[in-house]
Amino acid sequence: MQDPFVCTPVSHHHCISSALDKAETLCRSRNVRLTPIRHRVLELIWQQHRPVGAYDLLEQLQQQGRVAPPTVYRALDFLQQQGLIHRLESLNAFVGCAHPQHPHQGQFLICKSCRSLVEITDPEISTVINNRAEAVGFKPLNQTVEVSGFCAGCWQKEQTNG
Amino acid sequence: MQDPFVCTPVSHHHCISSALDKAETLCRSRNVRLTPIRHRVLELIWQQHRPVGAYDLLEQLQQQGRVAPPTVYRALDFLQQQGLIHRLESLNAFVGCAHPQHPHQGQFLICKSCRSLVEITDPEISTVINNRAEAVGFKPLNQTVEVSGFCAGCWQKEQTNG
DNA sequence: TGTGTAATGTTATAATATAACATCAAAATA
DNA sequence: TATTTTGATGTTATATTATAACATTACACA
Structure with missing residues (x-):
């Protein structure tokens, strides 16, 4: 069955925090570390709630200090491995996964x-x-x-x- | 039904020339130009008979004179538009299409x-x-x-x- | 032969991604 | 607590894939 979840501007703050909560729980249960950077990248991805490129994320991260591409790509790799985001091959972009609990x-x-x-x-x-x-x-x-x-x-x- | 065509080392020269013949016929019937460069790129793609990157093709083309990336990408664009090749998004690579007659x-x-x-x-x-x-x-x-x-x-x- | 259009050449650069090695932080263990 | 080990991040440089912009050439057809 399809999750009938719909994100509206009004509910969007909830959809972000819900995704981040799920991620935290999941990482704790798997005994992997959702570090500040990884958390931040996931948050940025959910804020857009549409496919985002790595360099878009980079740019946003750089508003709070110097960050280089590998930092972003590492975070993205981690989030992908944990099933928290998906990579869209036809867009070279990333999007949050709505139900990361099971592969x-x-x-x-x-x-x-x-x-x-x-x-x-x-x-x-x-x-x-x-x-x-x-x-x-x-x-x-x-x-x-x-x-x-x-x-x-x-x-x-x-x-x-x- | 699936075309049961299998390409072996022995039959490979035939599979290349067959693909090129089809392409020529098709382009003529559509009144579009399979120019030497386009023909050559298609030939190189079929020679490999596996997904090939644009810069691999470029390198091979450069063995016969100076060629720049746009030349290759334009040829690839054309071949794609005509359905003669497919782009593999997950590989950033291109492969010949075995039955380009119909989209x-x-x-x-x-x-x-x-x-x-x-x-x-x-x-x-x-x-x-x-x-x-x-x-x-x-x-x-x-x-x-x-x-x-x-x-x-x-x-x-x-x-x-x- | 001119004239317009499509194709290609050329230069530069954009956009995406990773290698390699240094440093730092956390967790595990003595 | 000190030590060690591992994983995470920082840093620099560069690889890989792709396109923009404009100049030139070739072809098709009047």
């Missing part, structure tokens, strides 16, 4: 117009892909599924405008 | 070990993805599906070795 194959719907993103976690998609891969003798380990198109709102506008 | 959503199986690649074109995969996207109000236009794992051969080796 999963996410699928990403990326709006061409407003650049918003929805993550769905549909077992049927991953199953079909795995089945087809196995049918040709391939052992699937990890899936990248990214769909470019229009979100509901932008699609309406597209249609009325043209 | 399609390809799915890519990428071997972590030997870096070989298989393209499958499974309508069920694209359909399921589109359905699920539409179910959440999203209008899907383009899919990126890339699966990382082991090809049949390498998976066997993996299992016997460890």
